[in-house]
Amino acid sequence: MTVIAYGVAGWLLLIGVYGIVRSHDAIHAVVCLSVAQSGSYVLLVAVGYQRGAVPPVFGTSVPPTTPVVDPIVQALTLTDVVVSATVTALLLALAVQIARRHGETDPDQLSALKG
Amino acid sequence: MSRRSRLAVFLVGAAGVAALYLLAVLHAPAFGTTTHPMRDAAVRAALAHATANVVSTVNYDARALDTLGEETLLLASVVGAAALLRPTARERETRGAHEPVHVLEPVQLAGYLMLPITLLIGADVVLHGQLTPGGGFQGGVVLGTGIHLVYLTGRYRALENVRPLRVFVAGEAVGTAVFAATGLAALAGAGFLANVLPTGTFGTMLSGGTVPLLNAAVGVEVASGVIVLLAGFLDQLHRTEAAA
């Protein structure tokens, strides 16, 4: 079970990087980067999981003595999700700027253009 | 580097990473284990400040400094994307009219109906961050994308009227400033970003000290950031199509 959970995280990372390596389009590469980043979310949340525990939110039906899953890795993943989205936005803006300058988004063609 | 050699290098690297990762996983704590020492410490800190949502405590109370850094990152990314997408001199001259696009009536109706509901849900998620799952980031994104439901009417002019860009650019700065100011205000007594406001009763809206205030600040900042970001992309698209 450990290998399955952490293995999916590793698989997402590797398949995302494979997509970037084999990509024909800058925007396709940015989306594959997004997939690679989601591997880190899965890893973080899987580390904090406890069998039989509940979400880390207390209230009237959840007394403070119930076992909860780890909230610190959830806070890290939350940060990760939002920051990844804004970095993806920045990369997409870069791709648009490249298309504006060179009229081309294929990474293999871009290295051949000069100036 | 040709495509084949690039793929070969990647496969070698991936094999190495996979082998090391597998080794690490075999020695990692089991999935679903019961020993989480950091979790016990975080829960203790949350209950001491009467915050029901422990993740909010970690984000806005115990590790508020990290959230300040993350907010600044968000601000910087939005500024960077907006700078990259700003109009060139040539594009600024050709300011074409946006003709309304025909959208099916049910879709327009759905847009009009869902707009107030979505904005209300977004505000609810932001304000109850210390009590239920949610908080500034999640609610901010819901608010920021919810306002674009106006675009479903098919008229870009309607969206531009609903989101005056200057207001939201200022909103981003105000959100970050309020966060930093709250932190600096606490510097007088306990330390930067310490939780100094009175912690109310556990489970009510004003519990948790500075957590509701920081939640609201982050909500405003993230919503404004998402709106400015999407406005940059939409504006760029409309200018490109008008010039073509």
Added chain:
Amino acid sequence: MTADVLVVVALALVAVAGTAVVLTHDPARQAVTLSLSGLALTVLFVVLQAPDVALAQVAVGSAVVPLMVVLAVRTTRTLAARHREQKRT
């Protein structure tokens, strides 16, 4: 035991969705598969008792990022077409 089965199914869905995103070649179609992959991640986070993260993922990964991808694809296609026309004339 059933909780474990649920986790394994959610993990399998996430792996399949991620692979599908990478193997979709057209970026405009990738926006759709990316949205579905975000949904699969949300289900996984809910099953792993992380509602905060699930809320953030569904808002960001199913709405904001696919929207920006579609807008960027449309802009770059129009720009590329205009560039080709200018080179011909």
